[in-house]
Amino acid sequence: MNSVIAFGRRNLNIIQLVLVVLILSATIYSMNPRFLSPVNLSNLLGQMVTLLIVSLGMTIVIINGEFDISVGSMVGLTGAVMGWFMVAMPAAYTTPFWEAHPVLLMVLGISAALLVGPMLAVLSGLLVTQFLIPSFIVTLGMLMIARSLTLVVTGGQPIAGIPESLKAFGVSRPIEIPLPIADVGLRLPSIFLVAVLVYVIGWFVMNRMAFGRKVYSVGANPTVARLAGINTTKVKLQCFAIVGFCASIAGVLNVMRIGAVSPNSGQGLEFEVIAAVVIGGTSLSGGRGTVLGTVLGVIIIVLIRNFLNLARIDIFWQDFATGAIIMTAVILNALQRRVSGAPA
Amino acid sequence: MNVAAIKNGKGGVMPPAQTDTVSGMLSASGISKAFGATQALDDVSIRLEPGEIHGLIGENGAGKSTLVKTLCGVHRPDAGTIEVGGESITGWSPEIAIASGLITVHQDVNLIETMTVTENIFLNAEIKRGPFLDRQAMAAEAQQLLDTLMLEISPEAVLGSLPTDLRKMVQLARAMRQKPRVLLLDEPTSSLTADEVDILISQVKSIAATGVSVLYISHYLNEVFEHTQSLTILRDGKTAWQGATSDITLPEAIRTMIGGTLRTSQKIDASTKQLGEPVLKLRNLTLGHRLSDISFDVRPGEILGIGGLIGAGLGDLARTIFADPDYRATSGDIMMDGERVDWTSPADAMGAGIGLVTNDRHRSGAIVDFSIADNIGLPSLSRFSNKFGVLKTTALKAEVDDQMQQLSVKAAGPLAALSTLSGGNQQKVMLAKWFMTNPRVLILDEPTIGVDIGAKQSIKDLILQKAAEGCAVVILSSEMDEIVEVADRALILFRGRIVARLDEPGFTQEDLTNAANASFNPKISTQTTEKSVETIS
Numbered sequence: 030m031n032s033v034i035a036f037g038r039r040n041l042n043i044i045q046l047v048l049v050v051l052i053l054s055a056t057i058y059s060m061n062p063r064f065l066s067p068v069n070l071s072n073l074l075g076q077m078v079t080l081l082i083v084s085l086g087m088t089i090v091i092i093n094g095e096f097d098i099s100v101g102s103m104v105g106l107t108g109a110v111m112g113w114f115m116v117a118m119p120a121a122y123t124t125p126f127w128e129a130h131p132v133l134l135m136v137l138g139i140s141a142a143l144l145v146g147p148m149l150a151v152l153s154g155l156l157v158t159q160f161l162i163p164s165f166i167v168t169l170g171m172l173m174i175a176r177s178l179t180l181v182v183t184g185g186q187p188i189a190g191i192p193e194s195l196k197a198f199g200v201s202r203p204i205e206i207p208l209p210i211a212d213v214g215l216r217l218p219s220i221f222l223v224a225v226l227v228y229v230i231g232w233f234v235m236n237r238m239a240f241g242r243k244v245y246s247v248g249a250n251p252t253v254a255r256l257a258g259i260n261t262t263k264v265k266l267q268c269f270a271i272v273g274f275c276a277s278i279a280g281v282l283n284v285m286r287i288g289a290v291s292p293n294s295g296q297g298l299e300f301e302v303i304a305a306v307v308i309g310g311t312s313l314s315g316g317r318g319t320v321l322g323t324v325l326g327v328i329i330i331v332l333i334r335n336f337l338n339l340a341r342i343d344i345f346w347q348d349f350a351t352g353a354i355i356m357t358a359v360i361l362n363a364l365q366r367r368v369s370g371a372p373a
Numbered sequence: 374m375n376v377a378a379i380k381n382g383k384g385g386v387m388p389p390a391q392t393d394t395v396s397g398m399l400s401a402s403g404i405s406k407a408f409g410a411t412q413a414l415d416d417v418s419i420r421l422e423p424g425e426i427h428g429l430i431g432e433n434g435a436g437k438s439t440l441v442k443t444l445c446g447v448h449r450p451d452a453g454t455i456e457v458g459g460e461s462i463t464g465w466s467p468e469i470a471i472a473s474g475l476i477t478v479h480q481d482v483n484l485i486e487t488m489t490v491t492e493n494i495f496l497n498a499e500i501k502r503g504p505f506l507d508r509q510a511m512a513a514e515a516q517q518l519l520d521t522l523m524l525e526i527s528p529e530a531v532l533g534s535l536p537t538d539l540r541k542m543v544q545l546a547r548a549m550r551q552k553p554r555v556l557l558l559d560e561p562t563s564s565l566t567a568d569e570v571d572i573l574i575s576q577v578k579s580i581a582a583t584g585v586s587v588l589y590i591s592h593y594l595n596e597v598f599e600h601t602q603s604l605t606i607l608r609d610g611k612t613a614w615q616g617a618t619s620d621i622t623l624p625e626a627i628r629t630m631i632g633g634t635l636r637t638s639q640k641i642d643a644s645t646k647q648l649g650e651p652v653l654k655l656r657n658l659t660l661g662h663r664l665s666d667i668s669f670d671v672r673p674g675e676i677l678g679i680g681g682l683i684g685a686g687l688g689d690l691a692r693t694i695f696a697d698p699d700y701r702a703t704s705g706d707i708m709m710d711g712e713r714v715d716w717t718s719p720a721d722a723m724g725a726g727i728g729l730v731t732n733d734r735h736r737s738g739a740i741v742d743f744s745i746a747d748n749i750g751l752p753s754l755s756r757f758s759n760k761f762g763v764l765k766t767t768a769l770k771a772e773v774d775d776q777m778q779q780l781s782v783k784a785a786g787p788l789a790a791l792s793t794l795s796g797g798n799q800q801k802v803m804l805a806k807w808f809m810t811n812p813r814v815l816i817l818d819e820p821t822i823g824v825d826i827g828a829k830q831s832i833k834d835l836i837l838q839k840a841a842e843g844c845a846v847v848i849l850s851s852e853m854d855e856i857v858e859v860a861d862r863a864l865i866l867f868r869g870r871i872v873a874r875l876d877e878p879g880f881t882q883e884d885l886t887n888a889a890n891a892s893f894n895p896k897i898s899t900q901t902t903e904k905s906v907e908t909i910s
Contacts, residue, residue, distance in 0.1 A: 238762045250736075252737045253751070255718075258719050258723040260718070316742060
């Protein structure tokens with residue numbers, strides 16, 4: 030019994046978030062029973078992939094005591110680079126070689142796209158750690174640079190003509206989970222399974238690897254970390270690489286899901302990401318937060334969006350509601366810390 | 374409560390030192406203050422006549438800072454009254470204290486680095502013409518204040534561009550602007566060089582000559598003895614001695630401060646120790662102006678005590694040896710096993726077998742949000758992870774459990790947050806953290822700071838035990854009784870230099886305290902072999 034209470038106390042935040050998810054789900058269900066239909070749930074899962082994966086990277090970098098607000102632009106630029114390699118480049122430099130090796134072209138495009146995020150994020154990290162500039166400012170600059178590059182690479186136009194196999198993967202739903210409440214089961218999208226895999230790795234890294242301890246300690250108190258022999262600069266750069274990589278994975282999956290490259294994809298994503306991370310209980314001052322909390326934060330953001338649509342709230346008022354909910358979440362976290370006596 | 378002083382100050386351009394003839398006089402009587410079960414102050418009374426400089430001394434924890442904080446309105450006393458100029462103060466807040474003419478110059482320079490000297494002097498007491506700042510009037514008054522204090526700095530200089538001593542002087546100028554009737558100086562010289570101390574003291578004397586009463590709190594007993602007319606010695610929150618400074622000698626004052634009774638040490642007789650070759654050697658280690666020419670050896674199984682007052686540079690020395698990048702030695706050598714090393718980060722020092730328990734648990738030692746296990750494991754992460762970086766959590770937890778038992782850490786378990794532990798137990802966790810790295814040399818910087826007597830004793834036992842296991846221990850402490858109890862040999866640091874070496878066992882707390890007040894010509898006991906006592910004044 031005592032261990033149950035201790036578990037509850039340690040995971041108070043998670044328990045609260047689960048309750049919020051349940052309450053929100055029940056409310057939405059009561060408004061529209063179709064909410065819990067396998068088709069709707071499956072769609073929701075597919076739509077939340079981008080937000081999920083980017084939020085994981087953001088959680089890690091915020092726990093580390095830094096910030097990366099360029100993630101939305103990075104999602105866009107990743108897609109643009111992928112589109113350029115797969116569509117624009119072969120079109121401009123038609124060679125028999127590329128026509129003969131479509132798979133190689135795909136691998137090249139995806140690999141290049143996956144490198145974009147980490148490279149630019151590490152560049153941000155270098156500016157932050159070497160010149161001691163706040164990461165907020167550095168990544169604000171990177172946000173604008175990456176968005177501009179996206180427009181340059183795409184020419185401001187959507188790129189169609191993504192290989193069919195990738196599009197097919199983007200919309201495939203290979204696994205079906207039988208549900209007790211419906212005749213048809215819940216079909217899990219492939220890209221959602223990728224997100225699950227990314228989260229499993231992320232959770233393992235943050236909770237079962239030495240690196241995770243380093244990330245937390247550098248964020249909580251860099252002096253303590255440094256005097257424990259931890260190379261704080263290296264850890265920070267690694268965290269930037271991770272958030273960039275997450276943005277690139279999300280960018281690639283996003284292109285696969287939509288089936289085309291849009292020059293505007295990822296615009297404004299950073300706000301939802303930070304909202305999800307903060308609602309998930311991660312402290313903006315670093316050192317405190319959980320991967321699981323972020324999953325729940327993302328789910329809450331998606332549910333709220335769904336709820337506002339179903340409740341036919343005027344689109345102009347929707348951000349108002351989201352903003353108010355973020356503030357409430359942060360205030361509740363702060364109050365909770367004050368009550369438990371932990372330092373803010 | 375007297376608010377006239379501060380009202381007069383508004384808009385006035387004449388420096389108070391020349392025009393203000395209000396007699397400063399402080400009378401605090403029967404001040405008591407308890408924090409939980411600890412009686413920090415017990416019926417303490419102090420009376421200052423106009424123009425008097427009164428010294429306040431005592432060991433760490435004797436109640437000096439509690440008394441200062443009570444006088445300047447930070448703490449509300451449980452009992453007692455404070456009168457300034459015959460009028461009693463009825464409320465407790467820093468604003469009320471300042472309004473009554475009780476002005477404090479705190480130990481830390483608490484000014485704003487990005488502002489100019491003038492802006493700092495007038496911060497929150499700006500001269501205005503209507504709604505606008507009267508910059509000319511402020512510049513003129515600032516210049517006059519600086520002239521009075523004989524400071525050759527521009528009122529337009531940005532504070533951050535000034536050296537530490539001048540910042541201290543600006544702090545003094547700001548205090549003067551506030552028209553003090555009583556000036557509280559809390560460790561005014563701890564960050565200053567000898568020359569700077571002379572300048573500051575002559576300024577303080579000229580301020581006192583205008584009728585301001587000065588309460589001078591300092592660890593530097595020789596300064597107190599030279600420059601004060603009367604003296605209060607606190608011990609364990611009580612007044613241990615009070616009277617004219619000329620009525621007591623410095624050695625008597627030291628005995629009064631430490632209580633005369635020396636605890637018997639339980640350490641192993643150094644002569645029976647089998648000591649090998651030195652594991653760590655320092656040769657002429659220098660850190661800018663903060664440390665000069667530090668040389669010593671320490672052998673496996675030996676405990677070397679390094680004593681010094683606050684501001685002597687103990688913490689700087691610890692960080693310099695540990696290769697903290699912010700404390701990079703400017704010259705000198707560190708040698709391990711006779712070989713010169715060139716460490717560039719704490720990781721290098723740790724790799725060679727050094728461990729460091731820092732002097733400030735909250736800033737540089739503990740992560741209070743973390744569990745005990747996470748805190749203890751932090752420097753040992755590489756030992757407890759496989760080649761892919763996956764933590765061996767079971768092995769780590771088992772060893773943390775083991776350490777917690779050996780050090781008898783009282784906690785709900787290894788997963789309890791550090792913040793739930795008492796100060797003493799938190800400090801034990803800090804020790805455990807470094808014990809678990811199996812260090813060959815353990816550097817302990819103020820290892821018993823902020824812990825209660827019981828925990829202090831068990832921490833000292835642990836230190837002795839660690840040395841008995843063959844670890845070389847360097848203990849840096851401003852609490853001399855601690856060094857007497859555990860150290861085989863001792864060094865005394867004074868303003869960044871070694872001023873005394875006590876190489877033979879049998880030195881006493883008095884020897885150490887005398888040596889730490891180096892410019893008082895100390896009669897170090899005859900057991901001292903190497904009397905490299907320098908007089909710095």
